[in-house]
Structures are given as C-alpha cells and as structure tokens.
Amino acid sequence: MDTLNNRDLDNQSFIELKDISVTFKSKQGIEVNAVSNFSLKIKKGEILGIIGSSGAGKSTIARNINLLEKPSQGDVYFKGEKITNYKGKNLRQIRQKMGMIYQHFNLINRATVRDNIAFNLLASNYEKDKIDLRVDQLLDLVGLKNKKNSYPSQLSGGQKQRVAIARSLSNNPEVLICDEATSALDPETAQEIVKLIKDINSKLKLTVVFITHQMEVAKDLFDRIAVMDNGKLIEVNDSYSIFANQEKEETKLLIDKVTSLKIPKTVLKNNNKAFYQITYVGEKAYLPIISNTIKTFDVDISIIHGKIEYINDKPFGILIITISGDREKEAINYLKEYTSNFTLIQGATNE
Ligand code: ADP
Ligand code: MG
Numbered sequence: 001m002d003t004l005n006n007r008d009l010d011n012q013s014f015i016e017l018k019d020i021s022v023t024f025k026s027k028q029g030i031e032v033n034a035v036s037n038f039s040l041k042i043k044k045g046e047i048l049g050i051i052g053s054s055g056a057g058k059s060t061i062a063r064n065i066n067l068l069e070k071p072s073q074g075d076v077y078f079k080g081e082k083i084t085n086y087k088g089k090n091l092r093q094i095r096q097k098m099g100m101i102y103q104h105f106n107l108i109n110r111a112t113v114r115d116n117i118a119f120n121l122l123a124s125n126y127e128k129d130k131i132d133l134r135v136d137q138l139l140d141l142v143g144l145k146n147k148k149n150s151y152p153s154q155l156s157g158g159q160k161q162r163v164a165i166a167r168s169l170s171n172n173p174e175v176l177i178c179d180e181a182t183s184a185l186d187p188e189t190a191q192e193i194v195k196l197i198k199d200i201n202s203k204l205k206l207t208v209v210f211i212t213h214q215m216e217v218a219k220d221l222f223d224r225i226a227v228m229d230n231g232k233l234i235e236v237n238d239s240y241s242i243f244a245n246q247e248k249e250e251t252k253l254l255i256d257k258v259t260s261l262k263i264p265k266t267v268l269k270n271n272n273k274a275f276y277q278i279t280y281v282g283e284k285a286y287l288p289i290i291s292n293t294i295k296t297f298d299v300d301i302s303i304i305h306g307k308i309e310y311i312n313d314k315p316f317g318i319l320i321i322t323i324s325g326d327r328e329k330e331a332i333n334y335l336k337e338y339t340s341n342f343t344l345i346q347g348a349t350n351e
Pocket of ligand 1 (some may be wrong): 024025026032033036052054055056057058059060061267
C-alpha cells in the first residue's frame with residue numbers, strides 16, 4: 001500500500017476506542033456499568049460530538065480517552081498506538097497531547113489568569129523566560145489579552161472558560177476534550193464559546209471531542225455525532241443526518257427537544273382537520289413544495305406552525321399543516337415523496 005493510503009487510514013482512526021467497558025463499584029458494593037462495549041474511531045481534525053442524557057456515560061468515555069480513568073475492559077489507541085497501559089512519563093506525554101476543559105472551568109481562584117496558564121507551562125518544563133510571550137499568544141487566541149492580571153473572580157463565566165481553553169492549549173495539544181464546556185453558560189455565551197472552538201479547530205487543526213447534553217450546541221458545532229444511551233453507543237453519523245433522520249427512538253427523543261414544534265392544546269382540541277408534520281432537508285428545503293402541492297392537486301393547505309433550523313449552516317425545515325380538498329390523498333402522497341418526513345401528528349377530532 002502506498003504511504004498516502006496509510007496516512008488516510010490513520011486519519012480515520014486518529015483516536016480509537018475499542019470495545020470499552022467501564023464498571024464502577026458503588027459504596028454499597030453494587031456494580032454499575034457506566035459504559036458497555038463502546039467502540040468508536042475519531043478522525044483527525046474533526047469536531048466529534050458525544051450526546052446523550054445525564055448518566056449515559058459520556059464523561060466516563062471522555063476520561064477514558066486521555067486515561068484519566070482506565071477502562072475496565074477494552075483499549076484506547078492514539079495514532080495507531082495502544083496507550084491503555086501507559087504509565088509515568090509516557091502517560092504524561094499523552095495527556096499533554098490531549099487538553100481538556102470542563103463545565104465548571106476548574107481554574108485556580110487565588111492565581112491570576114497569567115498564572116493559571118503559566119502553571120501548566122511550568123509543569124511541562126517550558127522555558128521560563130518565554131512563558132509570558134506564550135501566555136500573551138494564548139490569551140490573544142481566545143480574545144482575552146487585557147485580562148492577563150485579573151483573578152478568576154473578576155471574570156464572567158464565558159471569560160473563565162476562555163482562560164480554561166487558553167490553558168488547555170498551552171502545551172500545543174493535538175486533541176481538545178470538552179466535557180459539558182458550555183453547560184454552565186447562558187445561551188449567548190455558549191454560542192460565543194462554540195464559535196471560539198470552531199475557530200480553534202480550523203486554525204490549529206485540532207481534533208475536538210465535545211460532550212454535551214445541550215442540543216442547541218450540537219446543532220451548530222459538530223461535524224459528526226455519536227449518541228450514547230445507558231452506557232452504549234447507539235448511533236453515530238454526520239451531524240446533519242442525526243438531526244434530519246434519527247435511526248433510534250432514544251436519539252429522536254433527544255433531537256425532538258430542538259426540532260419539535262409545540263401547538264397550543266386548545267388549537268389541537270378544536271380542530272376538524274388532521275395535522276401533519278413535514279420535515280424537509282438539504283436541497284429539498286429550497287423547493288416550493290407547498291405551493292406545488294396546492295397548484296397540482298387544487299387543495300388548500302394551511303400552515304399552522306413552522307420553522308427552519310440550520311444544522312451546520314444547512315437548512316432543515318419543519319412545518320405543521322392541514323390539508324383539505326377532493327384530492328387530499330394524492331396531495332399527501334406527493335408530500336410523502338418530496339419531503340424527508342411526513343407524519344400525522346393528530347387526526348381530526350370533530351369528524
Ligand atoms: P454522563 O456524563 O453521561 O452524565 P457519567 O459518565 O458521568 O454520565 O456516568 C455514567 C454512570 O456511571 C452513571 O450512572 C454514574 O452514576 C456512574 N458513575 C460515574 N462515575 C462514577 C464513579 N466514580 N463511581 C460510581 N459510579 C460512577
Ligand atoms: Mg457528564
């Protein structure tokens with residue numbers, strides 16, 4: 001095989017988690033399977049999201065990647081090398097290649113922003129006289145140059161997370177692991193951090209593994225999404241496909257939080273028509289599907305509710321409609337064909 005193909009192969013499994021299981025023993029001696037038979041390849045340079053409800057095992061997997069926690073079973077590979085049993089210096093080197101940020105920032109409160117970052121550089125034997133230059137560079141990258149001498153208590157949540165990001169990047173890692181890094185922030189600040197992480201991913205060619213239960217964040221940030229439920233990996237696909245077409249019911253429940261439309265009960269109760277939900281994706285989102293249906297089948301269509309979401313800047317539309325007319329059935333068949341999903345959400349109540 002030529003070298004290019006070899007390199008391609010490596011990039012597809014930059015990090016590989018192979019048949020990972022993690023069992024904890026509770027204080028009462030009861031065993032908890034936090035993760036069961038989890039296998040996943042993470043590609044070089046991608047932003048991979050791991051989503052799932054609370055307790056699904058996401059944080060456990062995050063800690064397995066950089067071996068803050070060793071799996072009970074299975075192996076972790078980094079660039080083709082099995083690192084599961086690394087200790088001492090080897091383990092420290094691996095950890096330096098994998099920065100990590102957390103929900104609650106984990107800054108040292110009695111140290112300035114500069115020192116929070118400098119401690120990390122000192123720990124990796126960075127040349128002392130070059131530390132300030134490096135701190136300035138890092139703060140510039142996260143847009144916090146003027147906060148070098150502030151203390152964490154003088155910063156907003158978003159600014160604290162920026163410091164944590166700067167610190168995590170201090171040793172030029174190849175991977176950034178983010179565990180609920182936006183979950184303690186208000187939505188606007190969360191979006192700013194999302195933007196920063198995208199920026200860093202493209203500027204530094206950094207591989208990002210981002211764990212979250214926040215679907216709004218998932219919508220904007222991820223290239224690919226792995227879905228966890230009850231310790232298992234249940235579905236993995238590109239982000240858009242996960243939002244547009246879920247294979248598993250558990251995934252659908254998560255995604256519905258951002259995509260579903262709520263109609264007041266009074267409207268649903270007093271209708272004499274059926275309500276249909278349409279979703280349309282990709283190129284089809286641009287077609288005038290509704291007006292085509294009306295013209296072709298001479299039906300009336302009322303739009304009860306609708307919105308267009310953008311998943312990684314690609315449109316994804318959701319509409320709730322009613323249809324009436326003699327050729328209603330044909331219109332429905334047409335819509336079924338030309339939309340990605342067509343579901344009866346409620347039949348007529350007054351018929
Ligand atoms: P998530 O991050 O998806 O919310 P976690 O990985 O934190 O989930 O936890 C998965 C499961 O493992 C949960 O049931 C949790 O209670 C359990 N768990 C996690 N860490 C420990 C631990 N150190 N000791 C015992 N149980 C744990
Ligand atoms: Mg967690």
